[in-house]
Amino acid sequence: MYDFAYQKPATLAAAVAALGAEDAKAMSGGMTLIPVLKQRLNKPSVVVDLSGLGLSGITVTDSAVVIGAMTTHITVANSGEVKRAIPALAALAGLIGDKEVRHRGTIGGSLANNDPAADYPAAVLALGATITTSKRSIAADDYFQGMFTTVLEADEVITSVSFPIPAKAAYVKFKNPASRYAMVGVFVAKGPSGVRVAITGAGQGGVFRHAGFEAALAANWSADALRGVATSADDLNSDIHASAEYRAHLCGVIAQRAVKAAG
Amino acid sequence: MNAPFEGIGASVRRKEDLRFISGRGNYTDDINRPGQTHMVIKRSDRPHARIISIDASAALAAPGVVAVYTGDDFANIGGLPCGWQIHNKDGSPMVEPKHPVIAHGKVRHVGDPIAVVIAETKQQAKNAAELLVIDLEDLPSIATTTDALKPGAPIVHDEAAGNLCYDWHLGDADAVAAAFATAHKVVTLDLENNRLIPNAMEPRVALGDYDRHTGDYTLFTTSQNPHVIRLLMGAFVLGLPEHKLRVVAPDVGGGFGSKIYHYAEEAIVTWAAGKLGRPVKWTAERSESFMSDAHGRDHVSTAQMAVDKDGKFLALKVHTLANMGAYLSTFAPAVPTYLYATLLAGTYTTPVIYVEVKAVFTNTVPVDAYRGAGRPEATFLLERLVDAIALDMGMDRVEIRRKNFIPRDAFPYQTPVALQYDSGDYFATLDAALKSADYAGFPARKAAAAAQGKLRGIGVSTYLEACGIAPSKVVGSLGARAGLYEVANVRVHPTGSISVFTGTHSHGQGHETTFAQLVSDQLGVPLSQVDIVHGDTGKIPFGMGTYGSRSLAVGGSAMVKAMDKIIAKGKKIAAHLMEASPEDIEFKNGVFSVAGTDKQKTLGEIALTAYVPHNYPIETLEPGLDETAFYDPANFTFPGGCHICEVEIDPETGVVAIVNFNAVDDVGRVVNPMIVEGQVQGGVAQGIGQALLENAAYDASGQLLSGSFMDYTMLRADDLTNITVGTENTMCTHNPLGSKGCGEVGAIGSPPAVINAVCDALNIRHMNMPATAEKVWSIINGRAAG
Numbered sequence A: 001m002y003d004f005a006y007q008k009p010a011t012l013a014a015a016v017a018a019l020g021a022e023d024a025k026a027m028s029g030g031m032t033l034i035p036v037l038k039q040r041l042n043k044p045s046v047v048v049d050l051s052g053l054g055l056s057g058i059t060v061t062d063s064a065v066v067i068g069a070m071t072t073h074i075t076v077a078n079s080g081e082v083k084r085a086i087p088a089l090a091a092l093a094g095l096i097g098d099k100e101v102r103h104r105g106t107i108g109g110s111l112a113n114n115d116p117a118a119d120y121p122a123a124v125l126a127l128g129a130t131i132t133t134s135k136r137s138i139a140a141d142d143y144f145q146g147m148f149t150t151v152l153e154a155d156e157v158i159t160s161v162s163f164p165i166p167a168k169a170a171y172v173k174f175k176n177p178a179s180r181y182a183m184v185g186v187f188v189a190k191g192p193s194g195v196r197v198a199i200t201g202a203g204q205g206g207v208f209r210h211a212g213f214e215a216a217l218a219a220n221w222s223a224d225a226l227r228g229v230a231t232s233a234d235d236l237n238s239d240i241h242a243s244a245e246y247r248a249h250l251c252g253v254i255a256q257r258a259v260k261a262a263g
Numbered sequence B: 001m002n003a004p005f006e007g008i009g010a011s012v013r014r015k016e017d018l019r020f021i022s023g024r025g026n027y028t029d030d031i032n033r034p035g036q037t038h039m040v041i042k043r044s045d046r047p048h049a050r051i052i053s054i055d056a057s058a059a060l061a062a063p064g065v066v067a068v069y070t071g072d073d074f075a076n077i078g079g080l081p082c083g084w085q086i087h088n089k090d091g092s093p094m095v096e097p098k099h100p101v102i103a104h105g106k107v108r109h110v111g112d113p114i115a116v117v118i119a120e121t122k123q124q125a126k127n128a129a130e131l132l133v134i135d136l137e138d139l140p141s142i143a144t145t146t147d148a149l150k151p152g153a154p155i156v157h158d159e160a161a162g163n164l165c166y167d168w169h170l171g172d173a174d175a176v177a178a179a180f181a182t183a184h185k186v187v188t189l190d191l192e193n194n195r196l197i198p199n200a201m202e203p204r205v206a207l208g209d210y211d212r213h214t215g216d217y218t219l220f221t222t223s224q225n226p227h228v229i230r231l232l233m234g235a236f237v238l239g240l241p242e243h244k245l246r247v248v249a250p251d252v253g254g255g256f257g258s259k260i261y262h263y264a265e266e267a268i269v270t271w272a273a274g275k276l277g278r279p280v281k282w283t284a285e286r287s288e289s290f291m292s293d294a295h296g297r298d299h300v301s302t303a304q305m306a307v308d309k310d311g312k313f314l315a316l317k318v319h320t321l322a323n324m325g326a327y328l329s330t331f332a333p334a335v336p337t338y339l340y341a342t343l344l345a346g347t348y349t350t351p352v353i354y355v356e357v358k359a360v361f362t363n364t365v366p367v368d369a370y371r372g373a374g375r376p377e378a379t380f381l382l383e384r385l386v387d388a389i390a391l392d393m394g395m396d397r398v399e400i401r402r403k404n405f406i407p408r409d410a411f412p413y414q415t416p417v418a419l420q421y422d423s424g425d426y427f428a429t430l431d432a433a434l435k436s437a438d439y440a441g442f443p444a445r446k447a448a449a450a451a452q453g454k455l456r457g458i459g460v461s462t463y464l465e466a467c468g469i470a471p472s473k474v475v476g477s478l479g480a481r482a483g484l485y486e487v488a489n490v491r492v493h494p495t496g497s498i499s500v501f502t503g504t505h506s507h508g509q510g511h512e513t514t515f516a517q518l519v520s521d522q523l524g525v526p527l528s529q530v531d532i533v534h535g536d537t538g539k540i541p542f543g544m545g546t547y548g549s550r551s552l553a554v555g556g557s558a559m560v561k562a563m564d565k566i567i568a569k570g571k572k573i574a575a576h577l578m579e580a581s582p583e584d585i586e587f588k589n590g591v592f593s594v595a596g597t598d599k600q601k602t603l604g605e606i607a608l609t610a611y612v613p614h615n616y617p618i619e620t621l622e623p624g625l626d627e628t629a630f631y632d633p634a635n636f637t638f639p640g641g642c643h644i645c646e647v648e649i650d651p652e653t654g655v656v657a658i659v660n661f662n663a664v665d666d667v668g669r670v671v672n673p674m675i676v677e678g679q680v681q682g683g684v685a686q687g688i689g690q691a692l693l694e695n696a697a698y699d700a701s702g703q704l705l706s707g708s709f710m711d712y713t714m715l716r717a718d719d720l721t722n723i724t725v726g727t728e729n730t731m732c733t734h735n736p737l738g739s740k741g742c743g744e745v746g747a748i749g750s751p752p753a754v755i756n757a758v759c760d761a762l763n764i765r766h767m768n769m770p771a772t773a774e775k776v777w778s779i780i781n782g783r784a785a786g
C-alpha cells in the first residue's frame, strides 16, 4: 500500500465533501478496495470510510425492498424480510464470496465497483432496481456502463438500492471454480416492469440484459421456451477458465435452471 | 489406574495441534530480530530478456533504504547448486547451467529476481523498488514443453543446445523392440501430466542474522530440511563453514516438496546480513509464491504396451519429455528419472521395459519434486495405459489388472527397472477397495444416475510407489550428491523425561505425535514425557529432512536403533544397581527387572543413576543416558494400494462431481491410524485437485496466466466428497518398524482413478488433466477429441 490519509465522516455531506478531494476514494467493506491498495494498483490521497453514515438497514414495503448501501451481504442473506419478499435476492447474497467476505462486503461497494463477474449487478438489472445516491436516483438500465464502470461521479455516494418486488424471480450462479465469482450468473424476474433477464460473469462489458431470453419468456414463462434461443458468443469473455462459446452455452443452461427455480 | 495406551497403533490426538489451531505456532514470519531490516525483491515480469542496465541511484537515495543488490554483487558467488547429476545415454553428464542467486546478464522466467532492496521497513523497501530503473531487452522465449526441442526454438541457456538438459534412458531397448515385433497387439497412449503450483498455506520466508561478536550466521527459513540447506548454502553458495552457520526451520506451514530446495532468497538474506551487520527479512507475498516456488510435474509422454492375446503385458516402452523450467532446482533432474522411470513396472509383471526421458529447459519457473514427485507421473501413465489396453482389448479393467499383478508369493520381486520390491499384496488391497466402493453395485447406481440425466463413471487405480528415501549407496550410484540416511538422538533426562532430536522435519505431518508414540511404545513412558525436537541445526544432529515419505521409515528406524542402545545401557546400569547380571535384566513398560524376581528399577531411576553416578560401574560404563543412531535403509519401501473413484457428470455443463472415493493402501506398520487417514485424505485431495482443477497455465511466451488464486484453481472442501480410507498392510521386511510411509500415497494413487472414472462416464479412451467442466463439455459435444 502507498500511504494515504484516512477519514471517517459522520454525515453524508461531509463524506461528499471529503470525496471532492483529488484522488479521494470511498471505502465500505474494503473487500475490493483493500486488496487493490495492497497490490499498489491504486494510490488514493484519502480513504473516506463510509461506515459512520448510518447507511445500513433494510426496509420492506408492499412494493419494494430498500437496502441501505452499507448493508453487508450476510445481513441481506439472513434477513427474514428479504427472504419473504424477494427470496432470490437473499439467496444471491448468500452466494457471494465466503463467510468472511459476506460479513464485510456491502451492496453499495459491490455496485460501485461493478465487477463484471459480481452477483448483485444481475439482481439490480433484472429486478429493475433504482440506485439512490447522494445526488440523484438512477435506474438500473442507466447505471451500468461496462466492466468496472458506472455513471457514478467521483464524489457521488450510493446511499441505498430499491428493488421492486417481483412476482417470480430466481438467480442461478455457475461459479468460476477458482475465484468463485460468477462465470455465468443468470437472474430472471417477472415483475412490475415485465420479464427481465440479466446475465453477469459472461459479458465483456459486464452485466447485460438478454433480449432473446426476455422475449421468449415474455411469450411463455417456462424453461422450455428458452430451448433453441441462441446467445451470441461475440461479446462474451474468453479466458483460461471458459471460452466465449462455452459461456454462451452456459447462458442458456443456467437461464433454464433459473426459470425452473423461479417456478 | 491404567494409563491410556499411547504406543504404536493408538489414534492419539496430535500433540502439536493445540499450538497450531490456537495461533501459538512459531512460524518463520513470527520471528523478528533486533535491528531487523526488510527485503523486497524486484522480479522479472518478462519471460526472457537481456538486462541492459539497472540504475539504482534513485532507489538508494529513497528514505530508509539500506542497500540495493543486483546480480553483479553475486557474480563471484556460487550459483544455486543442483543436488543430483543425471548422465546422458552416452555417459556424458547433463547440462547444468549456473543458476545465479540474482539474475545476471539475462532473466529467464517471470519471477526471476533482478534486484533486491533492503530498507528499514518493508513499505520503504517497496517504495524504493519502484524507483529502480531497469532496462530490459526482450528475447524470444519458450514455455511449452513440446516446443522446447523443436528446431529453431528460442534458446534458454547458451550452453544447453536445443534446450536439452539430458537425454537419459533406462531398461532394455532391444528386448522391448523384440517383444513389440511379435506381440499380439501394441497399445499406444499419448498423455500429459499437468504442471502444478504447490501453494503451501504458509508462503516462504527467510530471515538472515549475523552476530558481529562471534561472526556466526543464523538463517531462519521455511524449510523441510535445515541441515541440507546449511550444507548447500554454506558449502556451495556462500562459502560459510558449518560451525559458523545455523539454519532454523521452526514451525512450517506445509511444504509438499516446495520447501525442500535451497532458494535464492535464503542465500541473499544470509549474505546481506553479514554484509550489513543487521538482520534481513524477506516474506513472500502470495503472488511471489506463484512465480518463485518450484512448480511440480509437467511431463508429456507416449506410452506403449505390447500385450498377448489374453491381455498379458509383454513389454512397455515409454518416451517422456520433462520440463525443468529455466534452471535446475535442487532435486529436479532426479524426478523424471529415478523417481519416475523406476516406477513403471507398477504392480505388474511386465517383463521388459524401456524408458527414454528428455529433460528440457524453458522460460518458466523451475520444476521440482511435488508431493509424490515422479511417482504420480508414472502412476498416471501406467494406470491410464492399463485402462486403454482393457478398452482396446475388450477386457474388463479389473480383471486385466489381476491378470498382470505380481503374485503374492513372488516377493522379493525384482523389476526390470532396477527396483526390488520387498513386500506387497495387490490382490488384497484391490479386493478390499472393490468391497469398500461397492463396485458390484455400480451398474445400478449408473442406471439411477442416467435416469436423472447424469453420466456416472467409476475408475480404478492399482498403484505402487517407492519411498522411504533412501539407501545412500543406491542413490549415490544413481547420481545423488548426498547420502539419504537419517539420524536420531534420544536423550533421557535425569528424571526420566525424554527429548528426541531428529534430522527429519515436521511441517504438518504430526511427527511430534507419531515419533513420541514410538518412544512411548518402546521405552514405556507417557507421551507427555516426550518431546520431539527438529528443525534447528544448532540442536539436531546432521540429518536429511523430510520428503519422499521417509520420516517414519528412515527417521523412525533411527529412533528405534537409538532406543535399543538406551535399553542396552540401561540394562547394564540396572544390573549393577540390582546386583544381577545384565543378561538377566528384562525391560518392559519402562521398568527394568531381574528375571524371575520382584526386583525392579524404573527408567527414571536408571536415568538418575546415569547422571548422578555415585553408585555406578564407572570403571566400565560412561555416565549419561543419551544415545545417537544413524540408520541407512537397505532398500526403498514400497507402499501400494487401490484407489477407486466414482464421478457423476452433468452433461449440460460438463461439471464433474466426485461422488465416492475409496482408498485402500498398504503402508506397512501404522503408528497412528488417525494420522495415516489424514495423510491419505490430504494426498487424495491434492490428487483430485490435479485431476479436476489445478493447472499452471502459461501462454506460449512464458507469461504465467494462473498467477493468483483468482485463476489458479485450488481444490476446496466443497469440491470433495468424504474420502474413505482403509489399509491392508504387509510389513516392510527391512526396517525395524515394518513401516512403509503414507505421506504421498494419496497424491500418487488418486489422479488416474479420477480420470479413469471420467473416461468411463464419457465412454472415451483418454483425456488429459485437469478434467475441467469446459473440457468435459467440449468432449460431450464433439468439439474436442476424447
Ligand SMILES: Cc1cc2nc3c(=O)[nH]c(=O)nc-3n(C[C@H](O)[C@H](O)[C@H](O)COP(=O)(O)OP(=O)(O)OC[C@H]3O[C@@H](n4cnc5c(N)ncnc54)[C@H](O)[C@@H]3O)c2cc1C
Pocket: A025, A026, A027, A028, A029, A030, A031, A032, A033, A034, A050, A069, A070, A073, A095, A096, A097, A098, A101, A104, A105, A106, A107, A108, A109, A110, A112, A113, A117, A118, A119, A120, A152, A156, A157, A158, A159, A179, A180, A181, A182
Ligand atoms: C475473496 C473474495 C471473494 C469475493 N467473491 C465475490 C463473489 O462471489 N461475488 C461477488 O459479487 N463479489 C465477490 N466479492 C466482492 C465483495 O463481495 C464485495 O462486494 C466487493 O468487494 C465490494 O464491496 P465492499 O463493501 O467491500 O466495497 P469496497 O471494497 O469498500 O469498495 C469497492 C469500490 O466501491 C467504492 N465504493 C464503496 N462503497 C461505495 C458507495 N457507497 N458509494 C460509492 N462508491 C462506493 C469504493 O471506492 C471502491 O472503489 C469477493 C471479494 C473477495 C475479497
